[in-house]
Amino acid sequence: MDLISSNIFLIVLFSSFIQSITGFGFAVVGTPLLLFFMEPKQVVSLMVFGALILNLMVIYKTRGKSDPKVIWPMFIASLIGIVPGVYILKVVDASNLKLCIGILILLVSLFMASNYVMTIKREKLATVLVGIVSGFMGGATSLSGPPVALFLMNQQQDKEAFRANLVRYFCLGNIATLLVMYFMETMELGVLRQGLYAIPGVLLGVWVGEKAFAKVSPKLFKWITLGVIFFCGTISVTSELIKR
Template structure:
């Protein structure tokens, strides 16, 4: 076991678990960019998914009974629909250009929400399906799935407990489907990565414990600010990754 990789993985998964426990999203958004610096791209994807499943199982247990089944199912269905055109577009378009587009969009929407310029959504079912569609689309093209749904739910002014629980269950369904697809396709080769996930489990549990404490100490306003901060960080990192890919 490479102790440097273990140390970096433990620190970044602690941070990713902490923020995703507080907000309900952002695990891969925070973990993946840093981990790609010490692991291969494919190993990073598999490792983040394995660790993400562990984190979400813990959070699903914690939020049982707090989420809305109709909201979770309709948003998750929209996400699955968005994966299809996203996977096709990835074959014909440059992923780095899509990352730049997503990064700019996230920064603009975050700025508008910070200025309280949010249009009222009258048809919430359509809004949730659309948010799920964009989440699945960008998940397939850039691996970034959380911000579209998070921004939409924030625009609904959904109460923080409900918002977090809904997102935890939506992204858990996505994680399980992704992991299952690896097994079906025969591309899952995660023996060492499973072992690494077990080594970093203490850091994950500590991040979850502190995140839970933080979540119940913050009010609705601070929750929204933290969620927007995570989206902002994701937008900057996604934009930077796309620009770096184009230049190199």
């Protein structure tokens, strides 16, 4: 195993550990680290491939604990949001957009950390709107996860339901992304050879994460989740400020 393969294994292991606990964070944690020694196209292919395997594993372990009435409307709405998200890149500077969204994510996560809860009377409508926002942010900046995570936290779902809903939402997104990449011929198939080193990292990360998840208290779970969201916003803001 060479140095790059070893780094892939360790990064995927850590990212899988985080996502198996919180239900998200695999790409948020892994992508910026992998970009230090891999091309962006390779990183995207590897992350989507690894995330799909991880999410399928966690879906199996969380069977019967999700709410399809939340997941499917949100996912379908996210497909609608992707189109304007991709389009806005043509009329708005992507760097400024990512910076503004990163700052917004940081502010919202700080509000959530102060135990602020927004009362939502029309939850079904809110679910659709969150899906559209998630798709929009995914299409414009690749940051589709924070809106969904923050919404589910605001609804005060217990850690089991929170994780089960998130992994199913992202698994559907992984499948849709792979299909789009395949038909648009943007998938880096050569990286799948290095992906062989990612699979043990995913398996070990999920196994350790499952052990940790069972011992994590609801309070600690909340802080870990908010920490991942805050990290996502920080990376987004910092990466754009460095470019200026």
